[in-house]
Structures are given as C-alpha cells and as structure tokens.
Amino acid sequence: MAVDSKTVFDRPVTLRDVVTHYCPGCTHGVIHRLVAETLDELGLRERTCGVAPVGCSVLCYNYFDTDFMEAPHGRAPALATGFKRMRPDMIVFTYQGDGDLASIGMGEIVHAANRGEKFTTIFINNAVYGMTGGQMAPTTLPGQITTTCPAGRDVNHTGEPIRIAELLAALATPGYIERVAVHTPAHILKAKKAIRKAFTLQRDNKCYTLVEVLSTCPTNWGNTPGEAIEWLDENMIKYFPLGCYKDYVEPEGK
Amino acid sequence: MAVDSKTVFDRPVTLRDVVTHYCPGCTHGVIHRLVAETLDELGLRERTCGVAPVGCSVLCYNYFDTDFMEAPHGRAPALATGFKRMRPDMIVFTYQGDGDLASIGMGEIVHAANRGEKFTTIFINNAVYGMTGGQMAPTTLPGQITTTCPAGRDVNHTGEPIRIAELLAALATPGYIERVAVHTPAHILKAKKAIRKAFTLQRDNKCYTLVEVLSTCPTNWGNTPGEAIEWLDENMIKYFPLGCYKDYVEPEGK
Amino acid sequence: MMHQYEVTFAGFGGQGIMTAGQLLAYAGIEEDKQVAWIPSYGPEMRGGTAYCTVVISDIPIGSPIISNPQCACVFNRPSFDKFTPLVKAGGLAIVNSSLIDVTTDRTDIDEILVPANEIAMKAGNAKAANVAVLGAFIGATGIVSFDTIKRVIKEKMARKKSVLEINYHALDEGRKLALKTLGKKARG
Amino acid sequence: MMHQYEVTFAGFGGQGIMTAGQLLAYAGIEEDKQVAWIPSYGPEMRGGTAYCTVVISDIPIGSPIISNPQCACVFNRPSFDKFTPLVKAGGLAIVNSSLIDVTTDRTDIDEILVPANEIAMKAGNAKAANVAVLGAFIGATGIVSFDTIKRVIKEKMARKKSVLEINYHALDEGRKLALKTLGKKARG
Amino acid sequence: MPGITIDKNHCKGCELCVRACPQHIISMSKEITVRGYFYARVHDPSRCIGCRICALVCPDVAIEVHAHGLIFELFEY
Amino acid sequence: MPGITIDKNHCKGCELCVRACPQHIISMSKEITVRGYFYARVHDPSRCIGCRICALVCPDVAIEVHAHGLIFELFEY
Amino acid sequence: MAKVLMKGNEAIAEAALRAGAEGYFCYPITPQTEVAEYLSKRMPEVGGMFLQGESELAVANMLFGAASTGKRVFTTSSSPGISLMQEAISYMAGAELPVVIINIMRGGPGLGGILPAQSDYFQAVKGGGHGDYRTLVLAPSTVQEAVDLTMLCFYLAQKYRNPVMMIGDGMIGQMMEAVEFPESYEEPPLPPPDEWAATGAKGRKARIIKSLFLDPVSLENNVLILEKKYQQMIREEVRCESYKISAKNKVLIVAYGTTARICQTVIDELEADGVSVGLFRPISLYPFPEKEILKEATRKNIKSVLTIEMSMAQMMEDVERAIQGRRPVHFYGRTGGIVPTPEEVKEQVLKVLSVKRRSTKKKS
Amino acid sequence: MAKVLMKGNEAIAEAALRAGAEGYFCYPITPQTEVAEYLSKRMPEVGGMFLQGESELAVANMLFGAASTGKRVFTTSSSPGISLMQEAISYMAGAELPVVIINIMRGGPGLGGILPAQSDYFQAVKGGGHGDYRTLVLAPSTVQEAVDLTMLCFYLAQKYRNPVMMIGDGMIGQMMEAVEFPESYEEPPLPPPDEWAATGAKGRKARIIKSLFLDPVSLENNVLILEKKYQQMIREEVRCESYKISAKNKVLIVAYGTTARICQTVIDELEADGVSVGLFRPISLYPFPEKEILKEATRKNIKSVLTIEMSMAQMMEDVERAIQGRRPVHFYGRTGGIVPTPEEVKEQVLKVLSVKRRSTKKKS
Ligand SMILES: Cc1ncc(C[n+]2csc(CCOP(=O)(O)OP(=O)(O)O)c2C)c(N)n1
Ligand SMILES: Cc1ncc(C[n+]2csc(CCOP(=O)(O)OP(=O)(O)O)c2C)c(N)n1
Ligand code: SF4
Ligand code: SF4
Ligand code: SF4
Ligand code: SF4
C-alpha cells in the first residue's frame, strides 16, 4: 500500500475560507486561527456565540463560523454577560482590542471578571488604536510615538501603560488569566495552549477566563511585519511579561 | 495669672456649622471632619475645589466651606481630572462612596489613578448603597443581606467584593493608596494621618492619592450606631485589611 | 352621597404612618372601592416627616395630588403644623395627643385627640399607635367597616394571635375615643 | 467661459493620490479660485482603492458630491474600471499606463496615457509618479498655470533641491506627453 | 480642669461618645431635641480628663473640648 | 515526503513565513496577486521537513502542510 | 384574579414576569428601585435571571446580549440612568433587538431631583441616541394601566424586534392602587425567536447580530428596514383615550400619564361649573396620535387646545405639529418634580377660555 | 490672513485655538480624529491642555470639570461618542456650564458606518439627555463656515453659560477648502468667568457648581432660569441664510450643512432650466428659524416646501411645525452615509412640482 498523503495543518473549520481585511502581517489573523482551532478541537462551534469589539477586529464575525454579536465599543463584556446569563449552556467569548477593553471598556471588563462571568475574553494588546489610525492606547509604551502622542508617550502626562492581566489578577474572584504572545512559533504554541485552557475551563463551567495576547500592528507602528515582530519581542514583552497571572483552583470540597 | 481655658478640640473652619443630613452615628460625619481639619491645617481651603459624588454624601458641598462641583454618579474622577488639568495650582479632591466609585465609576477611577492625576480621592466604603436604601454594592460582603441580595450576597452569582485599594495598587503609575477605618478613636487618628499625607502629597504635586475609609451605615445595615461599629470591626476589616497599599516613592535623581 | 374621601397620615418615619395608610387602602379594596395610596418619597432628611395620602372613592380616581384632604391624622408636631391647616373646611383632624401638646384653632373642622402612644402601650405594644389612630379615623368617618379593617389587619399585618389582639384592642380604643369625641353612638 | 472644473485622482493607497489632489487644490487657491478637495474616507480595505476629487471654480462651490467629474486621473486598474466610465462626455481620462494595460473604449472623452511610474523612475524617484500625472493633467487642461503648481510643489512638498528637481522633471514630462497626445502646443 | 461642651443642636443621639468615653461620664438625656433625638450630655464633668476621644468619634462634631493650662497629650493631633 | 501548499489568494506577502522557515525554502515571487501583493512560494520544496512553522506564523492561514506516512512530531499541536 | 393593592413599581415588576420576562438587569435609582428589589426575590423563584449590573451603561449592554438569545428581557431605570443607555439603545434598534426599557421619570436636567416629572419626553420619543431610529413609547396613567402596558411592551418588542419604552413618572412608580392581573396571559402569534436569535450555528448558517454596515448602501437599507417597521407602528400601534370629549367642548386638553389624571379631575369640576372641556390622552407617544388629535381638536366648538405637561413644552411640539395651525395651542406645565394641582390647571383652562385668540406659540 | 487649504477637522481645531480654547479633551473616532491629532501637537505649543480620555463618557465629564474653572474648553466626537455624552450634557446644562461640543456626524444607528450623515439632528436639537434643557446647535456648510461657527460657539457658550453644539457631517470634517482665519479675534464683552467659576473660596463665599435641587421648587426654578436663556436664544441667536429666494420661487427647499450645498447646485441647474426654486438654510438648528421659514414658505408663488436631509425626516418635523399646515411639506432624504447627488435632488424638485397638492405627511 502506498504511503498516504495526509494534511497535517489546514484551515480550521470554524475559520471561514475568506480573505480578511487585516493588514499584511497583522497577527490578529494568527489569533483568529488559534481560537477557531480551539473551537474545532473542543467541538464547540455549534454552541458558541462570539462578541466582536469595535476595533480592527470589528469584522471578525465575518471570519468565525459561529453566531456573533457586534458590541458597542468597549461593552463586549456586558453583552457577553447578558448572553451567558440567559444561556449558560452556550459558549461565549469576547474578542477585544486594547483600546476597546483597557480604555473605554475598563468598567465592564473589571466587573465581568469580578462577577466571575463564565465567558472567555481574548484580549489583543497591540499597544495602539489600530482601526482609527494609530492613536495612543492605555497600553502604548513609554516613549512610543502615536498620532495623539506625537512626541512619544509621556508617562508624566498620561501615566504608565496599563497591564490588564496584572490588574485583573488583583481581583479576588476565581478566574484564569494568562498573558501570551504570537510573534514566534514557540509563543504561538503557548498561546494556543492558553486559549484552549480558557475555553476548556469555560466549557466545564469553572470561571471567568482571559487570555491577553501581545500582537503586532505593523501599519500603525510604521514598520514591516518582520520588524514589528522584533519590536514586540524587544519592547513589549519587557513591559508586559508573559505568563499565567491567575490560575483556576478547584474550590475545596468540590 | 489665672490658668486660661483653651479650646483643644473644635469644629474645623472648613466644616460649616450646619447640621448634616446624615443618619445618627453615620461615620460619613467623622470623615468630613478629618478632611476639613486637614484643609485647615495645611491652609488649603481657599484654593480647594471638592467634587461631590452621587450617594449619601451628595450634599457634602453644603458642609465643606470650599468650592465644589457636583458630579454625575461615578464620574467625579473625570471632573477632577478636567478641573485639575486646567488649574494645576488648585487642590482638588473627590469624595466618593463605594457604589459611586467601585461600581458605576470603575472606569473613571482606574484611569484617573493610572494617569497619575494629581488629586485626592476620599473613598467611603460602607459595603452598601446608602442613599438609595441599601442595595448591594461591589463591596458588599459575602453573605451580607441587602435589598437586592435578600438571601445574602452569593459570590457564585455576583463574585467576591471588590477591594479597591488592592486593585488600584496593581497599577504601575506612582501613587499613594491607603486603607483606613474610622470606627474607633485609634483608627480615626490613623485615618487622619493618611488623609493628611494624601493632601500633602497633592500639595507638593507628587502623585495621585487615594484613601479608602471603611465607614458604617447603621441605617441600611439595620443596626444601631454602636452595633454598626462592631460589625465593621468584626466583618469588614477581615475582608478589607487596613494599611498602606502603595506608597509614593520619590523618583531617583529628582 | 359620598364620592371620594381623602385622608393624610403624617408623622416621623418609624411611627407606622405608611402602614396605617396601606391598611386603610386594603380595606377599601375589600369593600370594592377605588383606592389610591400616595406616599411622600421626597427628599426627607432622615428623621423628618413622612406622610401618605389615601384616596377612597366610588368612581375612578383622577388626580392623585391631594392638596386639601378631608382628614389629616397627625402623629407628631411638625405634621400637625403642616397638615392641619390643609384640611378641607368641614373636615377632620385626628391628633396624636401623646406627642402633640397643642390643638388646632380652626373652627371649621372637627378635631379628635387620641393619646395613641399611651393607648398602644396599654394595649401591649408601642408600635400599635398607628392602629389606634386608624381606629379613631374609621370610627369617626365610617369610610370602611370595622369588620373589614379587622380582617385586613389579620391578613396583612398581624398573623400572630397575641399581636393581633393588641392591635384589635388599640383599634377599638381609638374608635371609642372618636365616637365619644364626636358624640356618635358606637357601631359594630 | 469655465465656471467649475472637477477632477478625480484614484489609485492604491501609497501612490500619492491624495497629495496630487492637494497640490492641485493649493495651486487653485494661489490663483484665487474657489477649491474643494474631497477625499474618499470610506470603508477601504487596506490596499484597496483611495481617491479624491478636486473642484476648482470661479464661483462658490455648491455640491461637493461629484458623480461625474470632467477628468479622471487613474493610477491602477481598479480605479480605471471604476472612474473612467464616470467621466463627463467631452471630458478626459489620464491613465497611468505603467500599471494599466487597457485603454478606454469610450469615444466621447479624450484619453492620455502616461507611463507615470517609468517617468518617475527616470526622473529619479518612483514616488514622483503622481506628479507626472499631475503634469499631464495641467498640461491638458490648463486649469492652473505651471508656474503656480511649481511654486506649490516647492512650498508644500519638496523643499530639498534634489527632490524638487525630480518633481519638476516628472511634471514636465507629464505635461509634454499630454500636449503631444492632444496635439496642443506647449505653453510655459 | 478639662471639660467638654456638647452642642445639643448638632447631637443626633447616636451614643458613640457614650460608648467611647474612657471615663464613662457621658450619657443620654431623657429629653428630646427639636429634631427628635435624645441627646448626649456629661453627667460627671469633674472626672473629664480632656482626652478628646468623645470629640474624635462624634460624627456630628457636636463636642468641643477645653483644657486649662497644661493638657494631657494623649496623642498628637 | 512532507510539503506545503501556499494559497496565493490568501497570501498578503507579509514574509513572516519566509522569516520563520528553518529550512529557508520560502521566498517571495516577483509577481503580484489580484490584491496587489507579492506572494510567498516555496523555492526548494524538496528540503521541506513538514515542521509546520510557516503555517503557524502565517496570519492569513494561507499555508497547508502535508505529510506522507510518519510525520515529524516537532511539537504537539 | 382578585384585585391586589400594589405599588406601581412592584406591579410593573410582577406584570413583566407574567408577560414572560426571563431576564432583568438593573442598577438602583430612585424612584424605581422597588422594581429591582421586588425582582431580586421573585426572579429566582420563577427560574429567571436577576442581575444588578455595575452601571446603567453596562445594564443596557447586558440587555443587548441577553435579548440576542431571543428571550424576553428588560430593565427599569430613571432619567439619568436612561441617558446613559442611549448609545446601546441606538445599537439595539439598529440590530433589531426586542427589549423593554421602563423609565420612571424624575426631575432633571442633571441630577435634578427625585420627584415625578415628564421631562424625558423628547429623549424617549425623538430618540436620545444617534442615527435614524425610533423606540415605541407607551405612557400609563394608572397603576393598572402600567401593568397592562408593561405586558403589551413585551409583545410589541417581539412583534417589531425593536426597543420599546414605557415612560411613567415617579408618581406612577410610587403610588399604590388596586390592580388585577389577567388569569392567564395570551398574545397574538409571534415569529419564534429562534428564527433570528443567536442560538448557536447548529444546522444553520451562523447568525450575526449587528448594527454595523460599512457599505453605505447596506446601511441605508438597514435604516429603510427600520423605517418600514416604524411606518407599520404608525398604522397599527397608535393608542389613545379620550375623556368627556363631546360636541360641546370649548377647550381640548392634551395630557398623558399622571398629568392626564389631574386633568380628569379638572374636567369633572369644570363640568360641574358648566364649562365643557374634553381630554385627549395619548397612550402611545411614539407613534404619536397625530390624526386623532387633529380630529378632536378641530371639532366645531373648540376654541383652543391646551397641552399640560410636567415638563417644558416637549409634547407640545408634537401637538402643534399635529394641529397644523388649525387651532391655537396653549401650554401649561410644571416641572422639576412639581405635580400640577387640579386648581392650577383649572385656572389655566379658564384663562385660555377668556382669551379670544392667541398665537399658537405663546406659552400661557 | 492669507487663505490656507485645510481639512475641515483641522480648520475646526485651529479655529478653536483662535477663539481662546485652552483645554481639549477627546477620544478618537472616525471621521473626526484629525481634530485630536492636530491638537495633540498644537495645544502644547500654545500652552493649552490636550488630553485623550479613556472614553467619551469620561471626556464629557472632564469637560464638566474643566469648564468649571471658567476656561474655554471643548471636545469633538462623532455620533456614537456623542450618545455616550448625553448624561453629562444634561448635567452641564443644568449646572450652566459653557462647553463646546462638536459632532462630526456619521451614519447610524448603532455602529452604523463612518460616512457623512445628518441623522443626529433629533439628538442635538431636541436633547438626547434627560430633563428640560436645550443645547444651542449650529450647523456649518463649508469649511470656512465651520471655522467661523466654531469661534462663535465659544462665544455663545460663554454668553449663555450653556453647552453649545456644532454639528457637521463627515463631509465637512474630511474635505479641504480654502479658509481664512481672522487676523485677530474679538468678541462682545462677556461676564468674566471668575464671577461664577470655581476658582477657590478666597475672599468670597464658596461656590457650588451643581444640577441637584432636591426641593422641587428650587429645581423648577433652575429649569425656569434655563428656559429664560433659551427664550433669549430664540430672540437673539436665530441664524439662517437663503439662496436665490425670490418672488418667482415655486418651491422652497429647506436644507442645512452639506445637503444645503448640494441644493444650491440643484437650484443653479434648475434656474438654467427655467425653474425657480429657493433655498432656506437654517444655520442655527436650535433655535430653529421658525418665523423666518414660515415667512419664506408662504410667499405667494410657492406651491410646496421640500426638506432635504441626510436623515429620515428629522428636521422635517421642525419644518412642518414652522409651516403650520400652510404649505404642503415634502421630504427627500438619503441616509446611512449616502450623500444625495444633485441629480436625485433635482428629480425630487421636479416631482414635487408636478404633483398638485399632497398631504403634508407623505414622504415623497
Ligand atoms: C463609542 C465609540 N468611540 C470611539 C469609536 C471609534 N473607534 C473605533 S475602533 C477604536 C479603537 C480600537 O482600538 P483597539 O481596541 O486597540 O483595537 P485595534 O484596532 O487596535 O485592534 C475606536 C476608538 C467608536 N466606534 N465608538
Ligand atoms: C446614573 C445614576 N444611576 C443611579 C443613581 C442613583 N443612585 C444615587 S446614590 C446611589 C448609590 C450610592 O451608593 P454609594 O456610592 O455607596 O454611597 P453611599 O450612599 O453608600 O454613601 C445610586 C445608585 C443616580 N443618581 N444616577
Ligand atoms: S491597523 Fe494594525 S491592528 Fe489593524 S489590521 Fe492593520 S496591522 Fe492589524
Ligand atoms: S444611609 Fe447609611 S451611609 Fe447614608 S447617611 Fe444613613 S447611615 Fe450614613
Ligand atoms: S474628653 Fe475624654 S474624658 Fe472627657 S468626656 Fe470626652 S472622652 Fe470623656
Ligand atoms: S457622638 Fe455626637 S452625635 Fe453622637 S450622641 Fe455623642 S454628641 Fe451626640
């Protein structure tokens, strides 16, 4: 018998076969794939509802082959809360950028996490407002130039970048919070594990789960995709250390 | 010469000589006095603007003899930011309850603290919505009965109480954050020190400052003022440990 | 022919003002009348005056704004000062004489003095003062029957036998006082 | 008597479309005309088509919505497909023949083929392709004078001498090509 | 001799001073104020040590503390 | 023998696969796609080890990886 | 069912449950907090979801998510809280979601006060959010009607897949009246929610619940779809009531909610005095009963129209528009928490009657 | 000063500086982000405060605080962002604060799209927040007018101590036109801010900037104080312009902003065809030029009024109200980001002309 040719890496079923609107080299695409693969692997596609943010990923509902809601800027956690509370049997995730989640949506994310809402947040930290053309985000690094801090972010004027994983980990309600990156194959593998863990915990109805993903924005960082990867590696990780900030612990006697 | 009679404790000048609308035994009154004394002692009254919240202390502008703004529910930090940014030479403080600051105003307080706005927040944590008649607050203790959690707060439904001092201390921007209480004379003295320190740091243009004050609400806790003090001591401090969560450190080379 | 009757209950918070009004309103419903119970929910200083107005009518109730009720039941001095002057000419003031040491100088209304706190204490519970006044009100006006109000008290307020007895007692004392004052003969 | 002239510049983002339009608009102002520069800021997919329209007029400009410009300067194929059909009868299409290998089949408009990328390369900088087309446009229409556009290029775009020279060169090449195509005599 | 003055007008009868006074010399009057509260008063002024604790805990700033000559510096304030 | 297929239609020419391939067998074509991008292609398919790294980093999921028989399990995925 | 004495707020809460509400999201605010307090007990009893959110902004967005499941959900709030919901309301209208929002209005602007007002008329009826959308708006004038309309709200929200608002003033929320709940609750048939809701893409194409249409042609098309529904509402959902309208009326009063009740008392009293006045009471504020008002206002004997509001001539604008200059339109209003007394309204009627003809604009 | 070519957004930013704006608080949103980007550079240059806030909600409240200092402050945003400001706007109106808010409108409702629209008319003009308040609303139709009105906004805000809005559609923000800034900026005298602002209680009584009045009599009184200002605005701040209005006009078009420009082109073209049409362009949308429209619309030859909007008949309601049924009022609108072309508007005019008499309500 001849040795069969086998496809060992392919587009996940949950990711529609369409060309995205993302810029060349933008790692939003990688993160999409990891989420889609996870839904495939856990068999959750048919009972999932995603929540799209306002940001570059506003159109992500066109890419995931699941039901979707498109939220007002920053309010995805509130939509997810409302939805999941009415349908605890479904799988709900929000996909949010740093402007969306860490700026305008701060109140909603802190409270959803603190209530222990049983959905998953995929938080894309690219240190900038991508969609509106590169303004300062709460996560913009000190000294980083954007269109609204043309002289570089001055921490005396606008404070230090906000570290969402650390901040939410300070809440007492159980949850799973990890920061990952997707700029190298090894990081992508770790990111996949974290995302899969988050959805698994959700499936098992355990706790609120958030994966912060460091992501690139070559367009607004003003560099090539390759340079963007290096910039992320050299600058972002220093400020946003990778790792698990809060792990779910099974309550005793359960 | 006869030994003169000397007044060693009196109403601070900054606190108007009017009867407040607070319930008997409500420690909002004690906190008012501490703030007023501080403004007296530091000579700041004439260049201070307070920001009143929506909550039982909404009328505090009637008690402090300083300029005042009355903010929408939860937005005092935004008003304070706008004001202080235009008038960095003035002293600005917000006086906010736990519903106001920790619930609806979460986004504003996190961002003001993170930007390092140079005003002072006096945060009154009484574990309940006082003004509207005793509904659950984000700080309501597990099991505590309120009018919107009549069976006691169920952390599986609404999460653990939010610890604001700890949460804001997780931000990287320099600041001064301390939690105090005002239920005993010794605690009151410590609270006074913290408040004075906060205003001193503001006067010296150092950093954002917040003093969280554990306070009683006999009316909505359903007990006498004396019992309320005991309840605070026995229950609240366990969950909200007192102490300094973030101390201002002079930047090197300054 | 009576179309509509309005009565205001007023006093400190904690004196059972709101409850007195509600009991009356329930009784009105029991007797198939139209009723409205309108509370004050204004900016009271705590410890200030709380009041409610009950409208009982044979026809659908129009305005819930009653500037001049036919009767005011006042439980403390500030309420006395505020509401007695508002009573319609020909109306009635029922005054808790346990806490109010003045009487109205209006000559165009009736006044019944009810030492409500004392009656309640004697009946066995200080809290029954409101029911004593209610008894006087019903005794004086006959807006609802005593049978009805007793049934309502039993259903809505005092399921425990002992408490019920106390309230019935207070109710009756109030009624008797009212009848005596107005020179009526006691009914049922 | 010319009242108003409308021209649309269209191509990929990065081809200097917006700048070309702005230079023309500045030149219009210099010559004391009324101008409006209207960009597309719609939902472009990145890498999609960007365009702007410039209106130059002797009288205040009414509608900024130009469905049918008198001229379309198209820099890539999608723009060619979209805008050439919209040109007013009697109008003009200027086509970047470096990237577009078709020509219009409309017989009611003039067409000028400008190998803009090549001209720019030859002039010394690939980025000057937009100026080459601009040169052709001005050459063909005379909407503004070359003196003016040169001054504008100098002021707004190319302060460095070397860059300036490159642009002037591209401008001139475009102009010459236009005149040749239309059989006009070169002015200024 | 140290002593305190309680402003009956401000007092809301919360009894926090009564609880707090280390000398147990404050108690509630049987009379009611215009606002309807039983108010606090000192029943044994001579034993007052001027420690200011009552004033510190009073939420209504109803208490003034006086001292004659050297005062007992219980705490820095 | 392992190998990959790059879907020219999805490729946006970001070159991340080119950077990532440990075998350095991916490069950019000189042609442009309908969307205006130079696309990636394998210039030396025979050296492909089927490690899937290119596919992992491709933001546009343009790469499919095939293997014949036993595949090299570089990582659990 | 027997009549029970209930506070407006509690009656509304109970009515919502009877109409099948399975989710309630709220944030406390006077004068409607009793709805939340009531449902914090009752919702769990009926297996529904009660959740206090962190703010009205969050609550409105929780509704957005909750309504996307196809279940019946609602919130209640009061004026400042409703202002915070405007963005989400616009989104939900755009995404065609059936939600019920009840505003127990208090005095404004700003923090204002907590006493009854009707000064959120514009916000509710014209739409306080951005873009071309409408909310259907109903206004009860008794506690019983608050019950009936609450139930109707849930039906209409589903029928039109559009946010439906009920606006009551603080008086409606706080007063107790006798109410009767229907024995059993029935509605005309509705399209089942699983035809449009996000229920999981199992055996069907994935569904997207959204208001984003980057292509302007699609966006305009979405607006036209909404507009079609609003035109249908105008045809089918106009609701109003009249009181003592007759050929003898010299003045037509237009008023809604609590104000309308006060006017009834006034009309009774004036009738006793031999002055004939009729009351037109819009129940649906959007769609506004334009034709109906015009018809009643142009009866032969009517000299003037008098609009009474607990606000500064807000509904007045719609009345003027409806009347098309065919009668002088006068206005009398109190605001900021003051409820007009029958006495002062009566005075206004008499004033209007004594004046021959006035400009339609002048506020009396 | 010489004419410069500027994008509407940047021209607005520069105009604000010239009018003395010392504080600008913002949150990015298309199609107005250039204002923020421009000022992030320019504000520090002139010693003013540029601050990007965390949300429009926060920004509006920062304005509240900033305006309380008495300095000139403003923000710019676009439709969904403006919805988030409604609570704060109501508060600022209640507290009598002078702030300038500029809305560069995009298609809605919800997230909608980013192309030009005028569909926030109701929100701006009727007040999207709660309570009885108004904002003064101006609408430019060219970049130059955007400059002039921006400067006027700052003056009017101080004059009335009230929020003033300018609403422009995305077209105004994005297009470049030649603009001229006045050499020097002068205004009529104004009461100095330190007569009312919070500047510290030194040598005077402490001041409270607030909208809370728990006593309904005081609250009503505050509303009446506001109302008095609004009546003054109605007397003093009505602004409008007409184009080719003459005795020969058969149709009167009413349009504002970009739409009005399109109508000018239409009118020119129709004139060439021998059809006389006039344009009435409200510049102040609140106060709305009611009397002025009525006057122009009731000229003898005018058969019909045609309202053109980039929204679904929003301003139309005010036009109908103004016209008082004295002429049929037609409507034509595009929405969702579609800007009507002169061609389609022309067609509508011709259609209106060919129809004898239509109900005032029918949308043509
Ligand atoms: C209420 C509101 N404010 C602002 C905007 C404009 N806006 C759209 S996307 C965006 C920022 C998105 O940045 P981020 O969340 O970091 O996502 P990214 O594009 O970087 O992936 C903003 C401010 C909006 N649509 N709605
Ligand atoms: C936007 C808005 N939502 C809700 C309210 C109603 N409200 C007034 S005070 C209050 C809670 C106050 O609680 P807290 O901040 O804890 O202060 P406390 O009364 O306990 O001192 C609420 C919800 C409001 N005024 N505005
Ligand atoms: S703008 Fe940045 S974040 Fe957005 S698609 Fe492009 S690269 Fe990605
Ligand atoms: S309700 Fe509670 S917090 Fe408010 S004044 Fe009374 S005791 Fe104090
Ligand atoms: S000063 Fe000290 S001793 Fe004197 S009354 Fe007060 S607490 Fe008691
Ligand atoms: S602590 Fe103050 S308010 Fe309380 S009882 Fe003593 S004196 Fe009165």
Ligand code: SF4
């Ligand atoms: S599978 Fe590995 S070796 Fe083969 S092309 Fe991709 S990265 Fe290179």
Ligand code: SF4
């Ligand atoms: S990584 Fe993907 S999109 Fe990028 S060049 Fe390679 S195949 Fe193309």
Ligand SMILES: [Mg+2]
């Ligand atoms: Mg981002």
Ligand SMILES: [Mg+2]
């Ligand atoms: Mg509280």
